[in-house]
Amino acid sequence: MPSVQGDLRSDDSLNEGLLGADLVGVAVFAASGASAGVIKRLDLFGVAFVGFIAALGGGIVRDLVIGAVPPLAFADWRYAVTAVVAALGVFWFHPQLSKLRRPVLVLDAAGLGLFTVTGTLKALDAGVPPVGSCLIGMLTAIGGGLARDLLTGEVPVVLRRDIYAVVALAGAIIVTILRGLSLDSLWTLAATALLITGVRLVALYRRWSAPVAAP
Numbered sequence: 001m002p003s004v005q006g007d008l009r010s011d012d013s014l015n016e017g018l019l020g021a022d023l024v025g026v027a028v029f030a031a032s033g034a035s036a037g038v039i040k041r042l043d044l045f046g047v048a049f050v051g052f053i054a055a056l057g058g059g060i061v062r063d064l065v066i067g068a069v070p071p072l073a074f075a076d077w078r079y080a081v082t083a084v085v086a087a088l089g090v091f092w093f094h095p096q097l098s099k100l101r102r103p104v105l106v107l108d109a110a111g112l113g114l115f116t117v118t119g120t121l122k123a124l125d126a127g128v129p130p131v132g133s134c135l136i137g138m139l140t141a142i143g144g145g146l147a148r149d150l151l152t153g154e155v156p157v158v159l160r161r162d163i164y165a166v167v168a169l170a171g172a173i174i175v176t177i178l179r180g181l182s183l184d185s186l187w188t189l190a191a192t193a194l195l196i197t198g199v200r201l202v203a204l205y206r207r208w209s210a211p212v213a214a215p
C-alpha cells in the first residue's frame with residue numbers, strides 16, 4: 001500500500017508540473033504573439049486575439065486530433081485567462097521593452113520547448129502510437145507560431161529555412177523515448193524542454209538552416 005500511495009503522489013506531482021509547464025507555455029506564446037501584434041501596430045483587441053491564437057492554436061489542434069473535446073482552451077478557464085492576461089501585459093508594458101524582435105524570438109523558442117513536451121505527453125496519454133504522438137507534439141509546438149505569423153502577415157517560421165519544426169520533432173522523439181524507458185520524470189522533461197529551447201536559440205544565433213532546392 002505505501003508504494004501505491006507513493007506512485008499516486010508521484011503521478012499527482014507530475015500532472016501538476018505538466019499543468020504548470022502548459023500554462024507557462026501558454027503565457028510565453030501569448031507574449032510572443034502579442035509582441036508580434038504590437039510590432040504590426042494592431043489595436044488592443046488585435047494584440048489580445050493574436051496572443052490568444054498563438055498561445056492556444058496548437059493545443060486546440062492537438063485536442064481535436066486526440067478526441068479531447070471540448071479542447072482545454074475552452075474547457076479550462078485558466079488557459080484562456082493566462083493567454084489574455086499575458087497578451088494584455090505585453091500591450092500595456094511594451095514601451096518598457098526594448099527591441100521587441102529579440103524577446104519575440106526568445107519567447108517563441110521557450111514556447112516551442114514547453115509545448116513540444118506537453119503536447120507529446122498528452123498524445124501518448126491518449127493512447128496515440130509513438131510515431132503519431134511525435135507528430136502531434138510537433139504540431140502542438142508549431143501550430144501557435146504558424147497562426148501568429150499568418151495573422152500578422154509574415155511568412156510562417158516553419159516554412160522558412162530556419163531550424164524550427166525539426167527541433168520540435170526531435171524533441172518529441174526524445175520525450176517519447178523517455179516515456180518508453182519510464183524516465184519521464186518532471187526533471188527530465190524540464191531538461192528536454194530546455195534542450196529544445198537552447199537548440200532553437202543556438203540555431204538562430206548560428207544561422208543554421210535546412211537545405212533548399214537548387215534554382
